[in-house]
Amino acid sequence: xxPKEESSKVTRRxxxxxxxxxxxxxxxxxxxxxxxxxxxxxxxxxTIDAVLSNFPGRRSxxxxxxxxxxxxxxxxxxxxxxxxxxxxxxxxxxQVLRHLNRPFVYSSCRTCYNPRILFESILNQLLxxxxxxxxxxxxxxxxDKPSDFVNLLREALSxxxxxxxxxxxxxxxxxxxxxxxxKMVYLILDNVDxxxxxxxxxxxLQFLFSLYTVLKMPQLGIILISGLxxxxxxxxMGYTDPIPLYFPEYSEEDLRQIFLRxxxxxxxxxxxxxxxxxxxxxxxxRVEELSTTFSLLFRKFCExxxxxxxxxxxxxxxxxxxxxxxxIAHCLNxxxxxxxxxxxxxxxxxxxxxxxxxxxNREELEILDFHMSTSxxxxxxxxxxxxxxxxxxxxxxxxxxxxxxxxxRKRKASEKSMEKKEIAExxxxxxxxxxxxxxxxxxxxxxxxxxxxxxxxxxxxxxxxTTGYDKENxxxxxxxxxxxxxxxxxxxxxxxxxxxxxxxxxxxxxxxxDLAQKVAKSLSFPLSKYxxxx
Amino acid sequence: MxxxxxxxxxxxxxxxxxxxxSFIFRPLSxxxxxxxxxxxxxxxxxxxxxxxxxxLLLGPRGSGKAAxxxxxxxxxxxxxxxxxxxxxxxGLLHSDDNCAxxxxxxxxxxxxxxxxxxxxxxxxxxxxxxxxxxxxGLAHKTIIFVLDEFDMFAQGKQxxxxxxxxxxxxxxxxxxxxxxxxxxxxxxxxEKRVRSRFSHRKILFLPPSRDELDGLLEHLxxxxxxxxxxxxxxxxxxxxIKNITSDRRFKDILKTFFNAHSTVNSFLKFIFCAVSLMxxxxxxxxLENFKAxxxxxxxxxxxxxxxxxxxxxxxxxxxxxxxxxxxxSSYNFISVMKEYKAIHDSFQTSDYYAQNVCxxxxxxxxxxxxxxxxxxxxxxxxxxxxPMKLLISAxxxxxxxxxxxxxxxxxxxLLDH
Numbered sequence: 001x002x003p004k005e006e007s008s009k010v011t012r013r014x015x016x017x018x019x020x021x022x023x024x025x026x027x028x029x030x031x032x033x034x035x036x037x038x039x040x041x042x043x044x045x046x047t048i049d050a051v052l053s054n055f056p057g058r059r060s061x062x063x064x065x066x067x068x069x070x071x072x073x074x075x076x077x078x079x080x081x082x083x084x085x086x087x088x089x090x091x092x093x094x095q096v097l098r099h100l101n102r103p104f105v106y107s108s109c110r111t112c113y114n115p116r117i118l119f120e121s122i123l124n125q126l127l128x129x130x131x132x133x134x135x136x137x138x139x140x141x142x143x144d145k146p147s148d149f150v151n152l153l154r155e156a157l158s159x160x161x162x163x164x165x166x167x168x169x170x171x172x173x174x175x176x177x178x179x180x181x182x183k184m185v186y187l188i189l190d191n192v193d194x195x196x197x198x199x200x201x202x203x204x205l206q207f208l209f210s211l212y213t214v215l216k217m218p219q220l221g222i223i224l225i226s227g228l229x230x231x232x233x234x235x236x237m238g239y240t241d242p243i244p245l246y247f248p249e250y251s252e253e254d255l256r257q258i259f260l261r262x263x264x265x266x267x268x269x270x271x272x273x274x275x276x277x278x279x280x281x282x283x284x285x286r287v288e289e290l291s292t293t294f295s296l297l298f299r300k301f302c303e304x305x306x307x308x309x310x311x312x313x314x315x316x317x318x319x320x321x322x323x324x325x326x327x328i329a330h331c332l333n334x335x336x337x338x339x340x341x342x343x344x345x346x347x348x349x350x351x352x353x354x355x356x357x358x359x360x361n362r363e364e365l366e367i368l369d370f371h372m373s374t375s376x377x378x379x380x381x382x383x384x385x386x387x388x389x390x391x392x393x394x395x396x397x398x399x400x401x402x403x404x405x406x407x408x409r410k411r412k413a414s415e416k417s418m419e420k421k422e423i424a425e426x427x428x429x430x431x432x433x434x435x436x437x438x439x440x441x442x443x444x445x446x447x448x449x450x451x452x453x454x455x456x457x458x459x460x461x462x463x464x465x466t467t468g469y470d471k472e473n474x475x476x477x478x479x480x481x482x483x484x485x486x487x488x489x490x491x492x493x494x495x496x497x498x499x500x501x502x503x504x505x506x507x508x509x510x511x512x513x514d515l516a517q518k519v520a521k522s523l524s525f526p527l528s529k530y531x532x533x534x
Numbered sequence: 535m536x537x538x539x540x541x542x543x544x545x546x547x548x549x550x551x552x553x554x555x556s557f558i559f560r561p562l563s564x565x566x567x568x569x570x571x572x573x574x575x576x577x578x579x580x581x582x583x584x585x586x587x588x589x590l591l592l593g594p595r596g597s598g599k600a601a602x603x604x605x606x607x608x609x610x611x612x613x614x615x616x617x618x619x620x621x622x623x624x625g626l627l628h629s630d631d632n633c634a635x636x637x638x639x640x641x642x643x644x645x646x647x648x649x650x651x652x653x654x655x656x657x658x659x660x661x662x663x664x665x666x667x668x669x670x671g672l673a674h675k676t677i678i679f680v681l682d683e684f685d686m687f688a689q690g691k692q693x694x695x696x697x698x699x700x701x702x703x704x705x706x707x708x709x710x711x712x713x714x715x716x717x718x719x720x721x722x723x724x725e726k727r728v729r730s731r732f733s734h735r736k737i738l739f740l741p742p743s744r745d746e747l748d749g750l751l752e753h754l755x756x757x758x759x760x761x762x763x764x765x766x767x768x769x770x771x772x773x774x775i776k777n778i779t780s781d782r783r784f785k786d787i788l789k790t791f792f793n794a795h796s797t798v799n800s801f802l803k804f805i806f807c808a809v810s811l812m813x814x815x816x817x818x819x820x821l822e823n824f825k826a827x828x829x830x831x832x833x834x835x836x837x838x839x840x841x842x843x844x845x846x847x848x849x850x851x852x853x854x855x856x857x858x859x860x861x862x863s864s865y866n867f868i869s870v871m872k873e874y875k876a877i878h879d880s881f882q883t884s885d886y887y888a889q890n891v892c893x894x895x896x897x898x899x900x901x902x903x904x905x906x907x908x909x910x911x912x913x914x915x916x917x918x919x920x921p922m923k924l925l926i927s928a929x930x931x932x933x934x935x936x937x938x939x940x941x942x943x944x945x946x947x948l949l950d951h
Contacts, residue, residue, distance in 0.1 A: 067810045067811060068807075068810050070545060070546070070549055070810060071542040071545060071546060071814075072542075073546060074542075074545060074546045074549050074550075075546075075549050075550050075552075075553040075554075076549065076553070077552070077553060077803065077806055084842055084901075084902060085901070145627075145633060146626065146627045147624075147627035147628055147633050147637055150627060151640075203626065206626055207626050207627070210626065213600070214624060214626075214627075214682075218550065218553050218554065227901070228902075228903060229835035229838070229839065229903070230835070231835050231836075232903055237716075238594075238595045238716060239595065240595060240596050240799050240800075240803075243803060243806065243807060244830075244833060246833070246838060248838065248841070248842055249842040251939060252939075252940075281844065281845075281940075282844060282845040282846060282885060282940075283844055283845070283846045283887060283891060283895070284844050284846070284894070284895070284898070285842075285844050286898075289894075332887060332891070333887055333888040333890075333891055335891055336890060336891060336894040426862070426869065429866070429868045429869050429872070429919075430864060430865070430866060430869070430919070430921065431919070432866075432918075432919030433919070512918075
């Protein structure tokens with residue numbers, strides 16, 4: 001039977017619009033056809049000292065990695081590099097390969113999110129194929145099964161190695177002092193831990209770990225980079241695990257070195273770090289989380305200074321510290337929050353900062369920082385109340401007197417009932433917010449909205465639509481149902497399972513108490529009166 | 535490039551040996567009752583007598599089953615150059631029947647210089663394979679089928695196994711099916727009809743003895759006295775190796791190693807790590823290399839994870855542990871927060887942070903796989919209410935906290951209560 005080659009061209013359906021528009025086939029810019037040299041890092045090669053100074057605190061890991069890679073053309077067993085996020089694994093690997101000037105193929109399992117894209121990306125790089133408009137942005141070969149991948153990889157690797165062997169024989173006269181490329185190719189797979197969440201991820205992982213033994217090509221070196229330690233990959237089938245290399249989190253000293261790099265005024269910044277680094281390191285040691293907070297704080301730190309180039313003496317340092325100190329405590333609690341207000345001296349931002357200066361205790365800002373319509377706010381509150389209060393108390397809670405009766409039990413609670421109360425409290429915490437049917441939500445909403453109206457008359461600055469609301473209440477039922485669905489989309493309400501007897505949908509409120517308090521404050525609604533506390 | 539320094543050359547040589555399985559297993563297979571000889575005897579008899587056969591090679595992962603098989607196949611291809619062809623399948627790749635038949639057809643086509651069509655259907659492929667088997671049988675050519683990860687083929691309907699073994703029952707075909715598996719009960723997985731056609735020959739690969747491994751070590755690490763190395767260097771290197779291997783401390787290192795690892799592959803990894811640490815200036819191995827390699831193989835990942843935690847995350851872990859000690863069978867984020875607040879109120883610690891900061895601390899712990907959600911089905915709840923559990927034991931937590939760089943003393947006190 002004659003072989004039928006799989007065409008790599010993508011056949012496009014011609015739609016009416018594309019047929020009518022004549023494609024302007026402008027001369028394609030001289031696209032760079034990749035050569036074997038493109039498999040190396042490409043830029044200027046750097047010395048080992050440059051690599052070491054670029055990565056403070058990673059000295060031993062860099063040397064370990066170079067030793068595991070070995071000298072030129074040295075066969076190597078698969079290596080797995082693992083460590084937490086933003087510990088520098090990918091950058092160290094790539095920079096070391098730039099220093100050693102060896103050809104490699106890099107693929108990340110974050111951008112290649114299923115096996116087919118991963119395999120095709122690796123093959124494209126090895127076959128020196130670049131996706132461009134000429135070939136319709138398609139890959140060189142179509143491959144989505146591991147069996148095809150092994151065959152195609154073997155072919156591609158043999159051709160690459162043959163090219164490498166022929167170029168290594170001839171001396172390279174144009175760059176005499178560059179390191180030779182050698183005859184080995186390295187395959188780097190990044191974010192291997194994401195494969196676990198893929199469809200059939202365990203089979204793919206098993207396949208990747210045994211790729212070296214299946215291929216039996218000593219000219220290939222495999223480097224896997226993973227965010228999780230190797231013991232999460234253990235499965236029933238077992239595999240020969242790769243050689244591990246661990247990147248621990250940075251210590252405080254390393255963090256200081258990292259933050260001092262690229263600073264225009266090192267003395268000033270190091271004085272800043274003296275006061276800031278220790279307390280923030282108690283919360284997190286990750287570089288990406290600390291850097292956003294530090295940039296903000298440094299701006300505040302330098303506010304009293306007129307000249308940012310001076311190196312501070314002791315007196316000035318003390319002054320700057322006292323200026324910064326009240327803000328540190330507040331920022332520690334806001335460390336993971338990226339504020340939506342730019343702090344470039346905008347008046348609104350400054351006003352908020354001044355407000356936080358005055359409140360010395362750690363109070364959350366009481367202002368709701370997104371806009372919701374009044375009916376949506378009332379719906380939110382009624383959903384919150386419906387989730388928190390048991391249904392049996394509705395009648396007493398929402399009667400005409402409004403609010404719970406302050407009928408305090410004067411009897412001292414016995415020990416047994418205290419225990420029962422504690423257990424009930426624990427169970428309530430474990431179960432989370434309760435679910436309620438739609439009718440209960442609407443009933444509570446109607447009660448609250450009428451109560452809220454009566455308190456509107458007193459404060460009449462804040463809202464615009466105060467007086468007309470009561471009259472239009474009866475006509476707004478369809479509008480309210482629309483609000484319910486938009487609250488569901490915003491994840492303030494979620495649909496939980498439906499009651500098997502009645503078949504009506506039940507909802508659950510996902511709003512935290514802080515947010516509910518904020519919303520209630522913005523409506524001047526006495527929320528605590530309606531909240532049932534055990 | 536100029537001359538390589540001898541250290542690099544020797545490193546290349548030794549590492550090349552370590553990555554090349556047949557170099558390693560040839561001395562291990564030298565004796566006459568080794569698995570190599572048994573396998574070779576079975577396969578060569580069936581080739582010479584022109585009969586069908588099926589064998590299973592069983593043993594833990596990394597004990598050299600595939601390597602020994604490659605040695606045997608290599609020798610047989612030299613011995614009977616025209617009457618043997620090999621088809622290799624792997625259970626990880628070809629467990630799907632379509633894939634498997636396509637791969638067999640492709641390899642048969644490559645062997646016999648036929649054109650292979652990727653569009654051939656399953657039926658066409660299977661007819662082709664049966665026809666080829668018959669033809670090869672008539673031409674007195676034996677086909678050896680190597681099925682790696684045999685237990686993966688035994689999942690599902692076992693169509694491939696059945697058709698292969700069934701085709702072997704006919705008189706004209708000459709085939710040997712060799713299955714490799716790390717499951718010692720791989721033959722129990724076969725269906726009744728497949729098992730009846732399978733001759734229950736099994737070769738078990740056991741871990742090698744200490745003498746064999748000592749001999750292997752010497753075989754690996756001694757440099758050949760050929761002219762590509764400077765002469766003094768070779769003798770110095772080999773003497774240093776002899777010194778190391780006869781040292782009592784080295785024997786202790788090996789004993790500690792073999793307490794945990796018994797297969798040949800892990801031993802090779804250990805030697806690889808040690809050799810990579812070789813001092814490139816002197817070009818000689820030393821005892822420290824082996825010690826460092828041993829410590830790198832004895833990692834404790836949960837300990838490392840705890841040591842990487844920040845102080846806030848340690849607080850959260852201690853709170854969870856205290857809740858467990860109080861026999862609260864399930865707890866979630868809110869209850870851990872309550873415990874955290876209780877600790878702060880009673881001890882007035884300086885590390886009291888707001889809820890959103892603690893939630894991020896939780897997320898970091900979850901990413902590092904130190905804690906996880908207890909059940910998967912509670913998807914409808916937000917993360918704060920889902921029950922969680924610790925993935926490390928109390929002793930690991932203790933050890934990690936004690937070796938932590940800046941763990942506050944109060945935490946250790948709280949953990950012990």
